[in-house]
Amino acid sequence: MGPWGKRDDVRVHETEPYNAEPPPAALAGQWLTPVDAFYSRNHGPVPRIAPDTWRLRVDGLVQRPLDLSLADLRDGFEAHSAVVTLQCAGNRRAGLIAVRDIPGEDPWGSAAVSTAEWTGARLGDVLAAAGVQEGAAHVALEAPDVSELADPPQRFGASVPLEKAGADEVLLAWAMNGEPVPPVHGGPVRVVVPGWIGARSVKWIERVTVQREPSDNWFQDVAYRLLPSDGEPAHGRGIPLGPLPLTADILAPEDGAVVSAGPLEVTGYALAGDRRTVARVEVSADGGASWRAAKLDPPIGPWAWQHWRATLAVPPGPAELVARAWDSAGTPQPELPGPLWNPKGYANNSWGRVTLTARH
Ligand SMILES: Nc1nc2c(c(=O)[nH]1)N[C@H]1C(S)=C(S)[C@@H](COP(=O)(O)O)O[C@H]1N2
Numbered sequence: 001m002g003p004w005g006k007r008d009d010v011r012v013h014e015t016e017p018y019n020a021e022p023p024p025a026a027l028a029g030q031w032l033t034p035v036d037a038f039y040s041r042n043h044g045p046v047p048r049i050a051p052d053t054w055r056l057r058v059d060g061l062v063q064r065p066l067d068l069s070l071a072d073l074r075d076g077f078e079a080h081s082a083v084v085t086l087q088c089a090g091n092r093r094a095g096l097i098a099v100r101d102i103p104g105e106d107p108w109g110s111a112a113v114s115t116a117e118w119t120g121a122r123l124g125d126v127l128a129a130a131g132v133q134e135g136a137a138h139v140a141l142e143a144p145d146v147s148e149l150a151d152p153p154q155r156f157g158a159s160v161p162l163e164k165a166g167a168d169e170v171l172l173a174w175a176m177n178g179e180p181v182p183p184v185h186g187g188p189v190r191v192v193v194p195g196w197i198g199a200r201s202v203k204w205i206e207r208v209t210v211q212r213e214p215s216d217n218w219f220q221d222v223a224y225r226l227l228p229s230d231g232e233p234a235h236g237r238g239i240p241l242g243p244l245p246l247t248a249d250i251l252a253p254e255d256g257a258v259v260s261a262g263p264l265e266v267t268g269y270a271l272a273g274d275r276r277t278v279a280r281v282e283v284s285a286d287g288g289a290s291w292r293a294a295k296l297d298p299p300i301g302p303w304a305w306q307h308w309r310a311t312l313a314v315p316p317g318p319a320e321l322v323a324r325a326w327d328s329a330g331t332p333q334p335e336l337p338g339p340l341w342n343p344k345g346y347a348n349n350s351w352g353r354v355t356l357t358a359r360h
């Protein structure tokens, strides 16, 4: 087993800060991702926080600032569980780097996406206990991990508009797949913001501030923004990323695989954005010249991926597998990464592609 309890075969982009994704096939065909395969994205050292010393401060535009222990959170608020897929905004950046280089950012493949059952208190219930004041519009989330990658170096933070932060699905989670949230995934308590880019699901949450404006934290105000293709990161530039776009991708077979010619089982996932479901997935074994419908699992809940599978006839020789999805609003996935290229390499939701070789 590798660092932080991960499988030996995870692809480690960086050891410090720790950034790793599993082989895509480790995600295939199962709703819940085992913790040893769940991708992990960190911008600074992983803090070790003893559960009995953890505190959560709730302040800003509230009637009653709160200072909660883990016991206060567990005993004072109703517990809720939800199956939620987390996806990093940098998932599939490698496909954008293939279009044009993105210096200084890791070339994440197809597996910066994973699903767990999260259990915790609703952030909305905690905000209600504190009493949100008039004029509040955003909820800033702050963690203790200091990132040297930020300019200037600072703690990791984010903010979420009050409307989303207070929605039923947003959790202060203390359990992941029925076990205490492990340190690398934000234990003792992390925020889970379903349907939004992973960067808003702040780990090791220690301060929640209700305010008029979005957070001025570097990770909200500079990074995790969709810049114009000729733009440079700067304060307040670009579109702050929130809701995830529709994505479908192939998880097995893996890119570069050598398979037997003939019928081939292809599997993958599709994930619709905030408040949409996946309506259709099609798969091609000839680079998109011809398509077949994939068999799509029904949604397990509004915030989780849906897996799909199809059996395709693959003739001997090189082959390109392609997958594409539509969501419940009829929106198709974009075909190519080229027009999606952006300077920080976020939000590549183009058609899933895998090249392989079929042998007699
Ligand atoms: N405190 C803190 N929270 C954080 C991060 C971080 O570096 N520090 N990374 C964010 C990003 S970009 C992602 S994609 C998710 C990854 O969560 P995971 O490591 O549990 O998979 O955590 C988010 N929350």
Ligand SMILES: [Mo]
Pocket (backbone or CB within 6 Å): 041, 087, 088, 089, 090, 197, 198, 199
């Ligand atoms: Mo991320």
